[in-house]
Amino acid sequence: MLLDDLKRGDVVLEARGITKRFPGVVANNKIDFEIKAGEIHAILGENGAGKTTLMKVLFGQYRPDEGEIFVGGTRVDFKSPLDAIELGIGMVHQHRKLIPAHSVIENIILGHPKAGRILNLKRASQEIDYLCDKYGFTVDLKAKVWQLSEGEKQAVEILKALYRGAEVLIMDEPTSALTPLETEKLLTSIEAMSQNNLAIVPFITHKLPIVLRISDRVTVLRRGEVVSCISTEMATEKSLTEELVGRDVIFRTERKVVERGEEILRVENLSALSDKDFQALNSVSFSISEGEIFGIAGVSGNGQRELVEVLAGLREAESGKVFLYDTDITSESSSKRWQLGIGYIPADRIGVGSIADFSLVDNTTLNYYFDDDYYHRGTLDHK
Numbered sequence: 001m002l003l004d005d006l007k008r009g010d011v012v013l014e015a016r017g018i019t020k021r022f023p024g025v026v027a028n029n030k031i032d033f034e035i036k037a038g039e040i041h042a043i044l045g046e047n048g049a050g051k052t053t054l055m056k057v058l059f060g061q062y063r064p065d066e067g068e069i070f071v072g073g074t075r076v077d078f079k080s081p082l083d084a085i086e087l088g089i090g091m092v093h094q095h096r097k098l099i100p101a102h103s104v105i106e107n108i109i110l111g112h113p114k115a116g117r118i119l120n121l122k123r124a125s126q127e128i129d130y131l132c133d134k135y136g137f138t139v140d141l142k143a144k145v146w147q148l149s150e151g152e153k154q155a156v157e158i159l160k161a162l163y164r165g166a167e168v169l170i171m172d173e174p175t176s177a178l179t180p181l182e183t184e185k186l187l188t189s190i191e192a193m194s195q196n197n198l199a200i201v202p203f204i205t206h207k208l209p210i211v212l213r214i215s216d217r218v219t220v221l222r223r224g225e226v227v228s229c230i231s232t233e234m235a236t237e238k239s240l241t242e243e244l245v246g247r248d249v250i251f252r253t254e255r256k257v258v259e260r261g262e263e264i265l266r267v268e269n270l271s272a273l274s275d276k277d278f279q280a281l282n283s284v285s286f287s288i289s290e291g292e293i294f295g296i297a298g299v300s301g302n303g304q305r306e307l308v309e310v311l312a313g314l315r316e317a318e319s320g321k322v323f324l325y326d327t328d329i330t331s332e333s334s335s336k337r338w339q340l341g342i343g344y345i346p347a348d349r350i351g352v353g354s355i356a357d358f359s360l361v362d363n364t365t366l367n368y369y370f371d372d373d374y375y376h377r378g379t380l381d382h383k
């Protein structure tokens with residue numbers, strides 16, 4: 001396909017003068033951008049800088065208002081992502097687009113333009129195993145997606161793009177939901193892909209050390225415009241931060257000493273099962289007091305998710321107790337705990353924490369359906 005005719009370092013994908021407007025905002029303003037075969041080209045920008053928009057234009061998901069796109073030197077006009085996929089461009093979205101109830105392999109082959117009418121799972125699994133070996137991914141193809149950690153889901157998204165023959169791989173904030181160890185694994189895979197001449201565009205909001213470590217070039221976007229595009233060797237954390245925000249930055253690291261107050265939450269010998277029915281929590285105990293920020297470290301898949309869900313009342317405890325200010329809340333419902341003052345922000349905020357098609361008002365008032373201040377006879381008082 002694409003790379004057959006291209007050498008390492010040749011321009012694979014190029015955007016010239018891309019402008020994309022949304023009502024009231026110019027998301028991309030005359031952007032020039034290119035990516036070469038074998039290159040890891042990071043895109044940096046604060047929230048709303050226009051990174052996702054630019055990549056969606058390059059992936060054929062948005063049509064630009066102005067500007068041109070070239071693939072392997074030829075001008076293209078993408079009518080939909082199918083056209084981009086056909087030419088070897090793949091995208092791993094910021095918000096996962098997997099179907100939780102389906103297996104890994106089903107998700108990877110789902111919607112493949114050349115899947116045909118008859119499913120050949122055996123052949124597909126051989127091809128996917130080959131990709132896993134080549135780029136160092138480890139996932140159980142038969143597992144259901146809802147059972148996977150964020151890092152494994154990420155791997156599935158990447159495999160999905162590679163299975164479709166992606167040679168330019170665009171990744172939207174690939175590390176934002178990953179633990180440090182998962183991030184390490186991902187970076188190793190990205191390096192393997194670049195060794196194999198794939199062109200990779202990770203775009204990342206604030207993790208500058210990652211940009212400095214893996215990328216060959218870095219483009220900084222600010223308010224829809226390119227403010228710089230340099231070889232990563234020339235960049236430092238400070239120079240990139242200043243370009244990101246457009247002014248001098250002082251890194252502050254002083255910390256205030258906080259007095260611990262009364263005990264708020266106490267967990268005693270808590271045990272719980274995982275979704276796969278193995279022992280996820282085994283007699284965990286700790287206590288948190290007022291004024292305290294309590295961190296829990298661990299490689300993902302070692303019970304953190306189950307612990308948080310038990311605390312939020314979304315998963316049953318097998319044994320053990322949870323106390324809020326000395327009140328036993330172990331068997332309270334999640335809504336009762338919420339009324340008692342326990343908030344819960346899930347890792348998957350789009351999938352679990354909110355309803356994407358609802359407005360901000362509808363989302364923020366969802367939990368108040370029982371509250372007369374907000375709802376009258378089942379109807380939300382918008383005012």
Ligand SMILES: Nc1ncnc2c1ncn2[C@@H]1O[C@H](COP(=O)(O)OP(=O)(O)OP(=O)(O)O)[C@@H](O)[C@H]1O
Nearest residue numbers: 022025027045046047048049050051052053054205
């Ligand atoms: N579909 C859309 N409709 C209307 N406005 C949009 C749409 N998509 C993006 N925008 C606006 O365009 C601007 C750029 O958004 P974009 O999502 O490209 O930024 P980003 O750099 O990816 O930010 P983030 O780091 O938060 O993901 C923002 O002001 C955003 O509100």
Ligand SMILES: [Mg+2]
Nearest residue numbers: 051052094172
């Ligand atoms: Mg984005």
